[in-house]
Amino acid sequence: MFSTLNHIHVNELKNTFEKLKKNERSSIKKVNLSFDWLTKGKKQFNATLFYEEGSQNLFVDNPKVTGGNGKAPTPLDICNFSFAAMFTSTFATFCSLKGIPLKKLKIRSTLEIEFAKVTGVDMSKPPINSFSIILSVFSDHNSKEELQEIFELTKKRSPIMFMAQNSIPVTTKASIQMKPSKKESNSKKINNIDIEEILKTREYFKKNPSDSIIPCIIEGEWIFDKNEGPQFSAQIGYGNGKNLKLFTDSRVFLGGESTSPFPIQYFLAGISCCLLTHYAYASSLRGIQLDHLSIESQIDENITAEFGLNKKSIIPEISFHFEVGTDQGIDVVKEITEDCILRCPITYLLLNNFNVDTELLVNQSFAHTFEFGNSEKKCFLM
Structure with a gap:
């Protein structure tokens, strides 16, 4: 019997499994995160992700063509990274519980984003055109059928697959601190967003609608x-x-060592930044200068359901609380908040039963390796 297999501490995992069978009430894990929009500076977001062995500062930004500074990964990059990590971790976990040693495990996660919707050019289109996952696994295990069974189980139990394929309750609220409006000395920028660049990008998609679907690949x-x-x-x-x-x-x-943030933390960070992006954009396009903007996010994760010990929701709820320093009234703040939910691709994924195309490659590599520099459209992603 392996104590550690595929870089997973199996004994710790099995101990958790036995404890959950005896006490389901301890199975709901609440993950919280606070993110601030940086109204000035070279990046647009900053947060600290805490884990058992330490913490990590995470900076996120948007590309210049969507009004950002291009100084850090985008919110969608962070979300898609978390999707890939969640799916791979679930597959490796189930293989380890089955005693199946793996030699190599790689994943490609692709989100096709409809920027006509995201930028407000065409609100009739969904913000996500497609979502696909390809998993490449190398193993000396003699049963491809068993690996396929674990792959099918991963499609049911991985948090990202559950969130994509089920409508998840999402609650939002906003609090206002009334602040007098302050105009920035640089008229091109409002709330650390280059308005001229956003307007140029919107005009581009109006004239070139066939270019509005852009892949985000991890x-x-x-x-x-x-x-x-x-x-x-x-x-x-x-x-x-x-x-x-x-x-x-x-x-x-769950069999790790908590030496880095765990995947759902990255997911919460990515979606929080995505929502803050849309709030800041919507405010800036209305000419509203914000004094400050932050979000408190929480996701409830049902570990017992992930293990298949009950049939309850793996992700019972996700909530977001915007805190806005502005001279605008509550009606305007609510209107902008609702606009964020409509345009954010990730909230769309949560609120709709979305089909995810999946493929398992056993002892095969990807047909081709994605190279970041080969995708000119990638620079548009926010």
Whole structure:
């Protein structure tokens, strides 16, 4: 019997499984995060992700063509990274519980974003055109059928698949701190957003509607070379040829060592930044200067349901609380908040039963390797 397999501490995982069978009430884990929109500076977001062994500062930004500074990965990059990490982690976990050793495990997650909707050019279109996941696994295990069974189980139990394929309750509220409007000295920017660039991008999509569907692609891999430290990594390209490598690790009770933020933290960070982006954009396009803007987000995760010990919702609820410093009244704030929910691709994914195209490759690599520099359209992603 393996104590550690595929960089997962199986004994710890089985102990958690037994505890959950005895006490379901301890199975709901609440994950909280606060994010601030930086109304000035070279990046647009900042937050600290806390985990058992430490913390990590996470900066997020938008490309210049959508009014950002291009100084960090985008909100959609962070979300898609979390999707890839969640799916891969679930597959590796179930393989380890079955005693199946893996040699290599890679994933490609692709979101096709409809920027005609995201930018407000055509509100009749859905903000996500398609979502696909390809998993490549190398193993000496002699049963491809069993690997396929685990893949099918992953499609049911991974939090990202559950969120995409079921309508998740999303609650929002907004609090106002009345502040006098302050005009920035640089008239091109409002709320750290270059309005001229946004308007140029919108005009481009009006004239070139066939270009409005843009892929966000993440390729990541499970780390096998040692049984300590982070379990999953992916390299994210941004700006003008820059790259950032992100890592995740499972919590200790799920067989990891909590040496990095866990996947759902990245998901909450990505969707929070996506919502803040749309709030700041909508305010800026209305000429509203914000004194400050922040969001408090919470996701409830049912670990017992992930293990298949009950048939309850894996993600019972997600909530967002906007805190806005503005000279505008509550009606305007509510209107902008509702606009955020409509335009954000990730909230669309949560609120609708979305089909995810999936494929398992056994002892096969991807047909081709995605290279960030080969996708000119990628620069538009926010």
